[in-house]
Amino acid sequence: MSPLNDLHEYQLNHGLPCSLGGALAALCGVEGVAVLVNGPSSCTGFAQGMINDCHPLDQRGSIRFNRLADHGHPRVPCTEINDTDVILGIGDKVIEAVDLLDKKCSPACITIVNSCSLGLIGEDVENILRDHALSERILYLESTGCARSNARGYSEAMLRLVQKQIRAAEKAPNPCVNILGLPISQYSWKHDLREIRRLMGMAGIEVNTVLGAGSPLDEVRNLSRASLNVVVNPEYGLDIARYMESHFGLAYVTADKMPIGFDPSRQMMDGVLAFFGLEHPPALDMEEKHCRREGFLALSNATRAERMRGMPVAVFGELAFVAGLASFLKHYLGCWPAVLGICGRETVSDRDMEMLEKCAGHEARILINPDGSRTLAALEAERPEITFGSAFEEYLLTRADFSPQFFIQTSMPGFNRTNLVHRPNLGFAGALTIIDAILNCRLTNHYPYSVRPDHD
Secondary structure (H helix, E strand, C coil), rough: HHHCCHHHHHCCCCCCCCCHHHHHHHHHHHEEEEEEEECHHHHHHHHHHHHHHHHCCCCCCCCCCCCCCHHCCCCCCCCCCCHHHHHHHHHHEEEEEEEEHHHHCCCCCEEECCCCHHHHHHCCCCHHHCCCCCCCHHHECCCCHHHHHHHHHHHHHHHHHHHHCCCCCCCCCCCCEEECCCEEEEEEEHHHHHHHHHHHHCCCEEEECCCCEEEEEHHHHHHHHHEEEECCCCCHHHHHHHHHHHHHCEEECCCCCCCCCCCHHHHHHHHHHHHHHCCCCCCHHHHEEEEHHHHHHHHHCHHHHCCCCCCCEEEECCHHHHHHHHHHHHHHHCEEEEEEECCCCCCCCCHHHHHHHHHHHCCCCEECCCCCHHHHHHHHHHCEEEEEHHHHHHHHHHCCCCCCCCCEECCCCCCCCCCCCCCCCCCCHHHHHHHHHHHHHHHHHHHHCCCCCCCC
8 A cells, every 4th residue: 555545644744843943952052041931831842852862961960940850841941831821921920930040050141032822922021021130141032933944043043142142352363263053953963063173173273163062152252253154054054154244244154055075075174274375284185085085995896886876865854954965965976866855944945946956956856844745755756765864754764664765864853863973974074974874775785684574
């Protein structure tokens, strides 16, 4: 029976949270910032669960607030607004929550994120807190919830935090950059952070901060100490870079797609080095040559290369990531990106579509915010041998039982996996991560002693 004959169980939203989740990812990625969601506890559940999966806190150091320990939400405190509060008002509950939060952890900054449900009834929380004794330390943010994307919520929340905290700082004496657009809700962000820092270090460039990736609040205040902003994902970092350029004169370098693969990584480093007027240092050149050689040797087996050429694949995730990965798969490895699923995107412009077609080819089936039925229909029609994506796509593949079919985790959510060793997706080493994962899938399918059980 076709998996499309019974679709009701696949009618679920894609795994990325809404703009509220993006705002929480931005704020929870800065140490010294306490986050309080003003709304029902159900608003925080999935978003804070994904954030905690990507950036877990020591339970002894996490904020336990009100009854949240019992509800299983120790990471992000919530005012737990109910029906009665909506009718009678929430002022007293918000003030009580802020006071308790300050008493428990004495944060340098308290951010209050209003959920969309509170926005609908017109509660003026900002006015309620205007005369509060902690008002100088409070940052209030409105959230439009499911009407806007995770990336938009992140970008707006981080921009507001930067606007409130950034100060004019003395420039670093040596070449110094900020890395923007690497949220803690991105799969393998810790490894990508380490890889970007490593490449910059090989080039003799100081990283002032990787904004929102576990950075302390003091680094946010001293963002203007750097001379250049490097935006690795424009959906998450471009608005912040533009603000700092207009208000503090910080130039920035960016690209439409993330630096996945050898050539895009080289182009990113070329842009940074050119800004500072530096030549390519030997250490960076040696790293690039080493990774290219390792990748070439792994692919040089004629049988392996032939099996990969023209192999149909599917890539799901956010726009800049999908574009970067699809381009690497097609133009370096010779795969055919048959399906591209763009998730968590409010709008896709003609320019975006042209970029995707350039990365994957005009024959690629491009889906915008696909639900379960559209995803399944595309996968059944194209039958990709490998799918890159999140736990959402893996679940659909498992239930549909497209065999042979392999899955590689590259996006969130991913509650069923852990990633402890250094396996970045960005940079020169990131290219090897992807080649390694693909070859292992292909080898598993090729050798008779690595069989998959047959299904009726």
